[in-house]
Amino acid sequence: MPELPEVETIRLRLRPLLVGQRIVRAQVLRKDIVGFPDARGFGRGVVGRTITELGRRGKYLIVRLDQGKELIFHLRLSGHLEVVDRDRKVEYERARLELVGGKALSFVEPRALGRVYLVQANEYPQALAGMLKMGPEPIHEDFDAAYLRDRLRGRTAPVKSLLLDQRIACGVGNIYSDEALFRAGIRPLRRAGNLRNADVVRLARALAAVLEDGIRWCGTTMGDGRYRLPDGQAGSFQKRLAVFGREGKRCRRRGCAGEVRRQKLGGRSTHFCPVCQR
DNA sequence: CTTGTGTCCTGTAGGC
């Protein structure tokens, strides 16, 4: 669920609530939610620290602390962060950081696939190796058609699979890859290396544009309502999705009579309009 | 190196 736009939305909303706050107590309610170091070292290392800034890299949320430390969250499929009153009970809570002043940052993760890491900045452990190999942010200027063309050249895998590869375009997940390919008019199963130059140009632009739109509309809250802003509000990009979750429905492009199709690609649901996307 | 598949974990939706 949380792809780049959702994590960025969470970052923007949490920042005013967290920056300047000091952590007075840590609780790990499920040990394996801590990816590094271990639950004990995590609690010990985090207590007494002050939050200085919130950052993001791909789908990772980075909570910077004093003493050069960083708390890094990955929400995977069902993770969620919220700031609650200290006495409030929270369902599926896996870790909690109590703050000065009676509030607490709650890490909620029903499926328990998400992780939180406590690291020294620039000393990332093996558990975070994926973060170091991560490609450029698609919404940053160094992600452009020339870069993308170079990364797709000669590749025989479906173009969607490569969009999901965080080493190529970080922050992209199942929803925004489908949406970007729709906007670019490219079928998800096309072999990446077979794309024409004009396709790649459109794809690079579409990817940045769809992620920026996702941020503008505060992310995508699907039917299960699992993704929420930290205050519990829903995002609204789901109202603007062109293909994702719209199997059997009419294509959104004006005058197009196509019906959105859904197909499996490497175990992931993949949506496209057979008329608009070739 | 590239690619496709299985696995982690839990809740929920849908079929029978």
Add this chain to the structure above:
DNA sequence: TGCCTACAGGACACAA
């Protein structure tokens, strides 16, 4: 109603 299976926004290990 109850049971069983398939599936879910991600990432990584591993086999071919």
